[in-house]
Amino acid sequence: MFIIIGLVVVFGSIIGGYLIANGNLAVLVQPAEMIIILGAAMGAFLASQTKYTLGLVIKNIKHIFGDPGMNKARYLETLALLNSLFSKMHREGVISIEQDIEKPESSAIFTKYPSISKDKHIVHFIGDTLRVYLTTGDPSDIESLMKIDMESMHEEEMVAPGAVNRMAESLPGMGIVAAVLGVVLTMGMINEPPEILGHHIGAALVGTFVGILFCYGIFGPMAAKLENHAHEMHAYYNVIKEGVAAAIRGSTPIIAVEYGRRAIPHAFRPTFAEMEEKLKG
Incomplete structure (x- = not known):
């Protein structure tokens, strides 16, 4: 939603200001320039990628x-899910959650929180960690394993914003390429009247304008949005890591989920009373 609002504001501001200055929008419509800039940028983008x-x-x-x-609601749901698992482990022993982590789709604990359990990555992150502990009974390396998993996921999530950002950075250069080609065409018409030369020079300059606009007004923000998404997900997994690590170290369920609560970013962090009310509910 915010990306759409932002793009509307970007184009509204540019076009609005241009019209206020009595600009002619038809001059900005240069299909050849668009093909050169976007086509070249997309080609360079594809050339830089692996499968x-x-x-x-x-x-x-x-x-x-x-x-x-x-x-806040999503984080509370996550803490409640973790508390249910930890409480069962505390009451009945670690082996009691074997079926919950082996078949989460039929687990009474996981199915109670559909907004969390429908995400297979989250379920596997929790399940695989507890499965290792259940199998080995050794808590010493569990937190390190979760960190490795989180780093691997975060690196994958950062690939897309990095690729889109590099394409965005290439657009001003491609705009200059289009502008230079426009100037080359104009020089071939050097004997034409000034109004015709002016039109072609203006068309050439549109290439520079489009390259810069697409870089900082469209694809740059898209890359930043993907990066912000990756950081938010990393913070979310960190909450799970802190809670699970504390439970495996032997903390009581309420202390374990408190570790998770303290790792929640302040903008979303519920109070202890809010968490306690959710867990009781």
Whole structure:
């Protein structure tokens, strides 16, 4: 939603200001310039990708127009899910959650929180960690394993914003290429009247304008949006890591989820009373 609002503001401000200055919008419509700039930038983008990185970019495009959905309610749901698992471990032993982590789709604990359990990455992050602990009974390396998992996921999530940002950075250069070609064409018409030369020089300058606009007004913000999405998800997984690590170290369920609560960013962090009310509910 914010990306759409932002783009509307960008184009509204530019076009509005241009019209106020009595600009002619028809002059800005230069299909040849667009083909040169966008085509060359897209070609350079594809040339820089591997099958793996291109797949990640395509997979993450949806995040440009979506939102991670991080809010206080989502974090409370996550803490409640973790508390249910930790409480069962505390009451009945670690082995009691074996079926919950082996078959989360039929687990009474996971299915109670559909907004969390429908995300397979989150379920696997929790389940795989507890499965290792259940199998080995050794808590010493569990937190390190979660950190490795988080770093790997974060690096993958940063591939798409990096690729889109590099394409954005290439657009001003491609705009200059289009502008230079426009000047070359204009020089071939040097004997034409000034009004015709002026029209072609203006068309050439549109190339520079479009390259800069697309870089800082469209693709740059898209890359930043993907990067912000990755950082928010990393913070979310960190909450889970802190809670699970504390539970495996032997902390009581309420202390373990308190570790998770303290890791929540301040903008979304519920108070202890709010968390306690959610857990009781």
